[in-house]
Amino acid sequence: MEKSRKAIVLQSSPYLVWSILFIIVPLFMVLYYGLTDAEGNFTLANIAAIAQPEQAKAFGLALALALAATAICFLLAYPLAMILARGRAGERGLVTTLFLLPMWMNFLLRTFAWMTILEDGGVLNGILTSLGLPAAHIINTSGAIIIGMVYNFLPFMILPLYNALASIDENVINAARDLGATAAQTFFRVILPLSVPGILSGITMVFIPSLTTFAISTLLGGSKILLIGNIIEQEFTLSYDWNLGSGLSLVLMVFVIINIVISGITDRKEEAHR
Amino acid sequence: MRRTLERIYMALILIFMYLPIAVMIVLSFNSSKSRTVWGGFTFQWYISLFKDATILNALANTLLIALISTLAATFIGTLTCVAMYRMRRPGRAFFTGVSNIPMINADIVTGISLMLLFRALHFDQGFATVLLAHITFNIPYVLLNVWPKMKSLSPSTYEAALDLGASPFLAFRKAVLPELAPSIVAGALMAFTMSIDDFIITYFTKGAGFDTLSTMIYAQVKRGVHPQIYALSTLLFAAVVTVLILSGRVRKRSGAPGKKADYQKRRVKNRILACTAAAAAGAIVVLGLLYGGVFSDAGNKVYVYNAGDYIDPSVITQFEEETGIEVVYDEFDSNELMYAKLAQDDSAYDVICPSDYMISRLIQEDLIQPLDFDAMPDATQYIGSQYYKSAQAFDPGNRYAVPYCWGTVGILYNTKMVDEPVTSWDILWDPKYSGQILMQDSIRDCLMVALKKDGFSANSTDEAQVAQAAQDLIDQRPLVQAYVIDQARDKMIGNEAAMAVIYSGEAIYCARENPDLAYVVPDEGSNVWIDAWCVTKDAKNAQNAQTWINFMCRPDIALKNFEYITYSTPNIAAQEIIEDEQIRNSPIAFPDQSVLDRCETFVYLGEKADRMYSNYWKKIKSGS
Numbered sequence: 001m002e003k004s005r006k007a008i009v010l011q012s013s014p015y016l017v018w019s020i021l022f023i024i025v026p027l028f029m030v031l032y033y034g035l036t037d038a039e040g041n042f043t044l045a046n047i048a049a050i051a052q053p054e055q056a057k058a059f060g061l062a063l064a065l066a067l068a069a070t071a072i073c074f075l076l077a078y079p080l081a082m083i084l085a086r087g088r089a090g091e092r093g094l095v096t097t098l099f100l101l102p103m104w105m106n107f108l109l110r111t112f113a114w115m116t117i118l119e120d121g122g123v124l125n126g127i128l129t130s131l132g133l134p135a136a137h138i139i140n141t142s143g144a145i146i147i148g149m150v151y152n153f154l155p156f157m158i159l160p161l162y163n164a165l166a167s168i169d170e171n172v173i174n175a176a177r178d179l180g181a182t183a184a185q186t187f188f189r190v191i192l193p194l195s196v197p198g199i200l201s202g203i204t205m206v207f208i209p210s211l212t213t214f215a216i217s218t219l220l221g222g223s224k225i226l227l228i229g230n231i232i233e234q235e236f237t238l239s240y241d242w243n244l245g246s247g248l249s250l251v252l253m254v255f256v257i258i259n260i261v262i263s264g265i266t267d268r269k270e271e272a273h274r
Numbered sequence: 275m276r277r278t279l280e281r282i283y284m285a286l287i288l289i290f291m292y293l294p295i296a297v298m299i300v301l302s303f304n305s306s307k308s309r310t311v312w313g314g315f316t317f318q319w320y321i322s323l324f325k326d327a328t329i330l331n332a333l334a335n336t337l338l339i340a341l342i343s344t345l346a347a348t349f350i351g352t353l354t355c356v357a358m359y360r361m362r363r364p365g366r367a368f369f370t371g372v373s374n375i376p377m378i379n380a381d382i383v384t385g386i387s388l389m390l391l392f393r394a395l396h397f398d399q400g401f402a403t404v405l406l407a408h409i410t411f412n413i414p415y416v417l418l419n420v421w422p423k424m425k426s427l428s429p430s431t432y433e434a435a436l437d438l439g440a441s442p443f444l445a446f447r448k449a450v451l452p453e454l455a456p457s458i459v460a461g462a463l464m465a466f467t468m469s470i471d472d473f474i475i476t477y478f479t480k481g482a483g484f485d486t487l488s489t490m491i492y493a494q495v496k497r498g499v500h501p502q503i504y505a506l507s508t509l510l511f512a513a514v515v516t517v518l519i520l521s522g523r524v525r526k527r528s529g530a531p532g533k534k535a536d537y538q539k540r541r542v543k544n545r546i547l548a549c550t551a552a553a554a555a556g557a558i559v560v561l562g563l564l565y566g567g568v569f570s571d572a573g574n575k576v577y578v579y580n581a582g583d584y585i586d587p588s589v590i591t592q593f594e595e596e597t598g599i600e601v602v603y604d605e606f607d608s609n610e611l612m613y614a615k616l617a618q619d620d621s622a623y624d625v626i627c628p629s630d631y632m633i634s635r636l637i638q639e640d641l642i643q644p645l646d647f648d649a650m651p652d653a654t655q656y657i658g659s660q661y662y663k664s665a666q667a668f669d670p671g672n673r674y675a676v677p678y679c680w681g682t683v684g685i686l687y688n689t690k691m692v693d694e695p696v697t698s699w700d701i702l703w704d705p706k707y708s709g710q711i712l713m714q715d716s717i718r719d720c721l722m723v724a725l726k727k728d729g730f731s732a733n734s735t736d737e738a739q740v741a742q743a744a745q746d747l748i749d750q751r752p753l754v755q756a757y758v759i760d761q762a763r764d765k766m767i768g769n770e771a772a773m774a775v776i777y778s779g780e781a782i783y784c785a786r787e788n789p790d791l792a793y794v795v796p797d798e799g800s801n802v803w804i805d806a807w808c809v810t811k812d813a814k815n816a817q818n819a820q821t822w823i824n825f826m827c828r829p830d831i832a833l834k835n836f837e838y839i840t841y842s843t844p845n846i847a848a849q850e851i852i853e854d855e856q857i858r859n860s861p862i863a864f865p866d867q868s869v870l871d872r873c874e875t876f877v878y879l880g881e882k883a884d885r886m887y888s889n890y891w892k893k894i895k896s897g898s
């Protein structure tokens with residue numbers, strides 16, 4: 001017993017030290033900067049700054065765009081995940097690779113490619129006009145940013161949904177059918193509830209990066225559309241106001257905490273069921 | 275019917291996922307540098323890619339960081355899972371919780387928090403800090419894959435092995451590891467992919483002169499991507515696809531029923547395999563860290579911080595060859611960004627190239643040092659005295675700065691899209707050109723346009739005047755296609771916009787590429803600017819910095835730079851040897867005195883006015 005205790009300590013200490021040094025301490029530093037002013041005095045001004053018109057507008061816009069992107073990702077991914085989940089088990093690896101593969105082309109380059117596609121004289125309008133359709137003005141609008149978000153984060157929605165749906169026992173669905181449930185009833189009362197953990201993790205994986213991105217809005221918004229991520233980035237690189245930047249980051253952390261709480265609750269429920 | 279619909283749906287999503295990749299691949303074979311014009315099929319970018327030291331260096335950084343961070347994360351992550359298996363609930367909860375943080379937390383917050391830590395510890399930011407950051411966000415991906423599998427293992431096989439007399443390590447290796455192997459590989463693969471694809475965390479934790487592919491591309495995207503990057507990405511992508519297809523084949527074959535296993539032989543083979551793998555991993559780590567300069571100390575180097583695309587790259591190699599000094603070259607997008615870097619750590623760079631108003635600020639704040647002109651004979655001999663005279667406006671007594679480039683700001687317009695004569699800034703507010711106007715994404719330049727239009731000084735500190743100018747710019751926003759820096763060039767050449775506020779040097783380049791473009795300095799007046807070399811106060815290599823500045827003043831070098839970047843040179847000797855007569859006498863490059871008389875030089879406005887400008891700028895950009 002004594003020996004195995006030692007082994008546990010030995011095996012777990014590298015990550016214990018690592019996580020304290022590189023995860024927890026840095027977060028406390030953000031907290032410290034966010035709650036102090038340039039002279040190091042305590043203040044809440046950096047957090048209250050979110051209510052100022054420039055920040056509030058950027059934050060509201062980021063929320064709206066992130067919500068839209070998350071909703072679109074969900075609506076696109078759920079049917080796809082259902083189709084894939086019914087496929088053969090051997091296809092699982094193929095699916096994962098197929099949707100992870102684009103990540104091997106650099107994220108910024110892929111987004112940059114969308115610029116070429118969406119531009120007024122770009123690929124999409126070339127196709128539209130050759131079909132005799134009117135050209136669409138998309139680049140440098142909110143629409144372009146949403147497309148960029150959906151594109152970049154769709155795989156993060158597909159994979160957890162697919163995992164959740166694929167792990168549903170076929171017998172449960174058959175049982176529902178046998179007991180006379182219609183296809184719609186089976187879906188809403190059996191499949192959908194059972195896939196909730198996947199839905200939640202998919203939403204987190206799409207919503208948080210969308211809410212906080214600054215690269216996508218810079219590239220596809222023509223620097224005309226400022227999101228909260230752009231403001232924070234500017235505070236650190238341009239205005240050199242670390243306190244304000246940290247304060248605004250803390251506001252973003254609120255969403256992360258909400259998220260942890262929700263997934264914690266569902267985890268516990270899940271464990272209670274077992 | 276249903277199956278076909280499903281197939282179509284899947285196909286549509288796959289097209290959506292792979293369309294941008296197809297675009298990249300097509301562009302990598304496009305002989306035109308512009309994204310929007312197809313200039314014919316070529317392999318030239320693939321060939322020049324292998325001569326481009328900066329890109330290859332960034333590629334090496336990216337791969338090494340991905341490899342080392344994956345190895346480290348896989349080791350630590352698996353070890354942690356093993357420990358968690360025998361832990362009680364609170365211990366497990368701590369580790370799953372803490373590893374969730376980097377995954378759920380916004381990348382920007384993770385990046386910033388690590389940056390604050392490294393700053394506080396006075397870590398030199400570069401290879402090592404990026405590596406630490408990548409290991410930090412990679413471990414959770416290993417846990418994510420390995421822990422669920424570990425949790426599901428029954429302890430009995432392991433205990434049985436112990437009962438049969440195996441040592442704990444042997445028992446682990448024989449009874450547990452084979453079960454875990456697929457999840458460990460999956461975790462490592464995921465970590466590697468995330469590391470390669472990461473931009474935001476790297477962006478905040480990288481230091482001076484260090485780039486991975488992501489950060490290099492981000493810098494380039496703002497000013498036009500070099501086609502070599504498309505070629506490189508295509509190659510990387512093709513390599514990954516090949517590896518995947520091959521490994522799929524191998525897996526299929528090994529899955530087939532084979533010969534009867536010879537355990538004795540296999541054990542030897544396995545042991546050899548394990549030893550080679552461990553040795554290879556160790557070698558990668560050690561060589562990588564050596565390459566990353568983690569152990570090396572500063573040699574004979576000079577750290578140069580210049581504006582983007584502001585030098586002929588061959589000049590840098592020539593300097594290295596002739597002087598034996600290694601150049602660490604880094605680029606900034608705007609003076610303000612450069613200032614932020616310098617204010618953080620003044621010793622990060624030795625020699626910098628800011629603009630006039632920023633130089634006066636740097637002098638006031640004691641961030642640059644007086645130069646020793648005796649050590650730079652070419653700087654006194656070849657730079658025209660009239661330029662030193664104008665430089666007095668921001669550098670009284672000419673003690674701190676050696677002029678590098680100068681020019682005006684004006685409107686570049688497409689004569690096919692604009693019929694009326696362009697003489698005034700007012701045309702930028704003409705609703706007729708809605709969506710056809712490009713503005714500069716830079717505080718002082720953008721506000722200058724509105725201030726001048728309203729008849730005020732470009733250096734106004736009067737809040738009412740600045741407020742009025744800002745309001746004008748907010749009213750103008752709906753007409754503006756985009757706020758850009760160097761992208762204006764590509765867009766104007768590609769006929770993507772009718773007019774742009776642009777620097778004269780860019781105008782020369784654009785007019786050369788697209789003869790429909792014309793440049794004018796509006797009648798209300800504009801800004802005449804000078805960019806000059808300075809040496810930072812805490813430069814570690816001040817001597818080398820002055821050697822660099824002197825080198826830049828050599829007529830043949832100044833001419834080389836002028837021909838590459840097309841910004842007017844203050845080097846009199848170089849001006850005389852410009853071969854192209856049209857350019858030598860170009861009114862854009864070397865305007866009349868009458869044009870210069872209506873232009874103002876920017877000066878530093880002081881901290882208070884600076885903050886006011888910043889606030890209005892945020893309002894303009896967010897449109898509120």
